[in-house]
Amino acid sequence: MGKKRKHSETQTAEPRKKDEGAPERPKRTLMGWKDKDEVNQQTESSPDSPQVFRNKEKVMVTCSRRINYRYRHLMLNMVSLLPHCKKDNKVESRSSKGATLNELIELRGCSSALFFECRKHQDLYMWMARCPNGPSVKFLVNAVHTMEELKLTGNHLKGSRPLLTFSSNFEKDAHWKLLKEMIIQIFGTPKEHRKSKPYHDHVFVFSIVDDHIWFRNYQKSVPHNESDKMVRGLDKMTLVEVGPRFCLNPIKIFAGSFGGPTLYENPFYVSPNQIRALEKRKKAGKYAKKVKAKTRRKMHEQSNPLEPDEFADMWRE
């Protein structure tokens, strides 16, 4: 691969990759890396072996039809945040969703996908899937704030590699660990990607609160008076929120891509349709309850008759 090194400053002492007479194109499967790196041998050999790990992650970002404006902007924000993504056209309805999407991903030559599905113009579901036969997750997205909101005032380089921070809850359970790994692979920009920029000037925050994954994106800003480049008064660093913001509620984890046996179901998840139905049902009984209350009062009055009031005729003419 030609080394288009635009940013010579960021060259590290990493050994150059040499194609050691690998005759065929490596398969873009999950096993592909393992074959090249020969993991088992590598752990024993020195770290400067010629086979080097390359992050060839490509994410396909699509949405369903009839998506809301807010969610469409969220999708576009994601596209601008991930330089290693490919945006695709809207996908038709849900009949054979899994197969269609898998084909699309293969066609574009991507290894994962982010699919935004909007139902009833109100609810947004996000699928994170690993293409060939990897696991996939379905989330319900809440609390969406896009980058266009004027209260989110930060800005950062387009395509610079983010710093991913996870709260320690991610180690607590198996499904969180799996989610963490998927997030690292999808949201982390590959190291020497063509469209990536040097310097790391923004941070992603993934935090689990109340069994939801909260996402925030902050810009690192440092006052410019410091003359020294490196040690730039780190105490004075402030973080300004760039956006977007959203909150993910995991619904199910599947073993295959967009389908397959369920590995995990969120026991606390209630679908938004159900929530709306319950609220309506609560309101629906209002009239019936009123009628019942009236009859109850009548019965009560009949069973406990009042004593005649001695002053009732006082003002009568």
Added chain:
Amino acid sequence: MGPRSKDLSLLQVENNVEDDADDVIDDPSEEEESESESESEQEDVKLMEPSKTAIYNREGLVERLEDISWPENVDWMHKLSLDIDQEKEVDVNDDLARELAFYTQALEGTRLAFEKFESMGLPFLRPPDYYAEMVKTDAHMQKVKGKLLAQKRQIEEAEERRKSREAKRIAKEVQAEKLKERAKQKKQEIEEVKKWRKQRQQSGFKDGKDSMPDFGFEDGKSFERSSKKRPGVSPWDRSGGKAKQGGGKGNDKNKKNRDFRDSKFGFGGKKGMKKQNTAETTNDFRAFNKGGAAGNKKRKR
């Protein structure tokens, strides 16, 4: 595969189908889930039966994790991920605390990463002279700036308004004080004169000596205009002498007129015109326009 229905009511059916399809060790994990369920059920009444049958295939998950994860010896530089310890539980509904928690998590992460980068000798933050495409356009940032400035201006204006209100109130109080002072002074002086007269009466008007107390109002000072007032400005002039009325054309006439009236009616200007005509002043035409009266009357009709 196939369409995933979102209704929980269909979950039962799906579970049965999947139970056939895969090797799931549900029961021990389900018990764990149901325990946690019973606690949450008190808060969230909507959770009912379906949650108890939630699938949790630990081994499947771990297996998948191993499948997809990158090899162990991958440089940290590829992943750039950090784990931050979250000390205390954050209440979801408390917005400020939650955002603060996220902020501190990000700050911690940045600090750790900075140390790592420094040890590796790599540049970390963007130097101020590096210009490249940013994720938000310049036009958008202009809008943001405009909004921030507008907010700041609003706050400042509110401050100013409040201050001026306070100042006005204080000024009013001071003015009231001054008026009271003056009234008191006047009363005092009148009392003094009365006293002196009574004294004189009592001692029978005999002495020509100046046993007169020196009244403060006798030295003619009160007829002078107070030095506070500006020389060219009349006391009834609201604009403070800064409004120009038709250039210098009418000024001489008006000033002469004005001066005459002042000397005639004295202290207090217009409102002091309490004196009526006297014998001398009936035929005193100094204050009137010379011969302009007849012509004006004709024109006004």
